Amino acid sequence: MGARRWLIRLTPYLLLAPGVLWLLVFYVYPSIQMFISSFWSGTLETGFTFSFDNWRTYADALDRYEPQFVRSLVYGGAATIICFLIAYPLAYAIAFRGGRYKNVLLFLVIAPFFTSFLLRTQSWKIILGDDGILFGPLKDAGFLPPEFRVLATPAAVIAGIAYNFLPFMTLPIYVSLEKLDIRLVEAARDLYAGPWRPGGIVAGIVVGALVGAGLAAAMSYDVVVMAAIGLVVGLVIGAFFVSESFLRVVLPLSLPGVFAGSLLTFIPAMGDFVNAQILGTSETRMIGNVIQSRFLQNNDYPTAAALSFILMAAILAMVAVYAKILGTEELTSAR
């Protein structure tokens, strides 16, 4: 009997053991090894020696690759904002207006994942090409100047990242909206929550202008023009689509989904190098491109490991700050 009790108590650990062991050996240990490797000196041929004196690798790496770090942050942030702007209305439409097509629509949102990530990005190269299927006809018709181009600019890289990670933003927002009790909205309407014109217009103008200006700065476009466009779009949305019940009921209750979605988008966006490589130029290289070439072409393991470690630490720090600002603990306990 005693042996049997022991077996029952041990069962969960026996179930866990193989998988957890795999993660410990091939996830946790490599992370530690990466930190150790960043203090290496030497080459693959001569062998590596460890010394804390090699902390200079970090200083050098930060100094040398600061533009790429900043670019990753800016591109990743801009792509996350664009994803949010596209995904929220989409998730809202599927959750509340989907009706019997809900599952089909959801499936269409994830369907691009059944195609290779690289091939999708390659397709954008075809679509955005200087004389490609989108701009070619527009240029021939005289709507765009012949020198107009999107490919090989920051805009192309940001657009590529935003496209590739859009489902990561849409699905969590959808899940949190889907869980929302629609009777709360009805209750808010019964309590005279109406359209929110003055407030909506002001909020739309401010948010729209800020988002427009931010994106313009990220893509190095004319800040004033983009801010003006954002202002007008924000005004229209604020005046016609933002109601009190949305702002006070729907949006706050969907914030956990927004939080999860923006992390799921921002984290891979920060580390991405595929979009920058295929859609960009050497002027749009992100930190991922540097890490990859340092590792695989230059065999410069210490620098690459240091850069990866900085990237990881920066992401963890930003996630922590973000969680603090949004107050996720409160939000998640409200679910």
Added chain:
Amino acid sequence: MSGSASVALSERPSAAVRAGRFLHRHLISVYTAFAILYLMLPVAVMALFSFNDPPGKSNVIWHSFSLKAWLDPFGVPQLFDVVQTSVAVAFLSTIVATALGTLIALALVRYGFRGSALTNMLIFLPMATPEIVLGASLLTLFVAIGQPPFFPTNFLTILIAHIMFNISYVVVTVRARLYGFDRHLEEAAMDLGANELTTFWKVTFPIILPGILAAALLAFSLSIDDYVITSFTAGRTSTFPIFIWGSARIGVPVQVNVIGTAFFLIAVGFVALTTILQGRANRPPKPEKSLGARTVAAPEPTLAPAPEA
């Protein structure tokens, strides 16, 4: 503009409100249609360009319609080998990761034990780590070991990496299915004289099987499409995504589009089939759960670590 709107509002409130609602309803439908079109556009372009007949190597400009590539899908040197490697890696890593991940999910949902919060954290972290860091840290491990079978990196190291990043996704997907599980069914089986093992195989396993299949499908599609982590752990071995990356500079062969399109159609057909079969077998109260869990909706619950930790 807002002035005239408010004037109209005060004069004919019901008409204005109705117009607003009409606009609201239809604009969002139109928007949804455009968003879905946008999402599917690159897939459509990929499929379209699998019928292209470019004069040179570059398959970026539409030239003329041709079935050449479809009739000879492996007519490019190496292409058959890399697809074979990719399928082999995906197949093996799916089997191992699904087994390991399902066991972890069972332990986490079924048993309260010391260290479950820590385990949850361990499952969550690989999904929150950028792929490039996962790949890079594994490479430093293999370099540090510095001898076969781990270095130089090869097929085995690709497999190790794929199993590693798949485990978390399997755990999350299977766990979602286990949470909605009615334990009374197991109790009923035990009351009727079945022991634990029989109960598991006759009751528990068939019920969670759709979750396990969904997890396996997710693992397979993540594995076969992975470029970033694989590029760090592949060495001289080439997979389908690595082949695409390598050929991107000189021009991706039309055949690559053919294979990409074929993968897409197979995956969509498979999902459609399982959804129909599942819908016929048991009409779940929330069918979209199984759909969402199949891919990226799955990480959602874990990205709120607060309630679990």
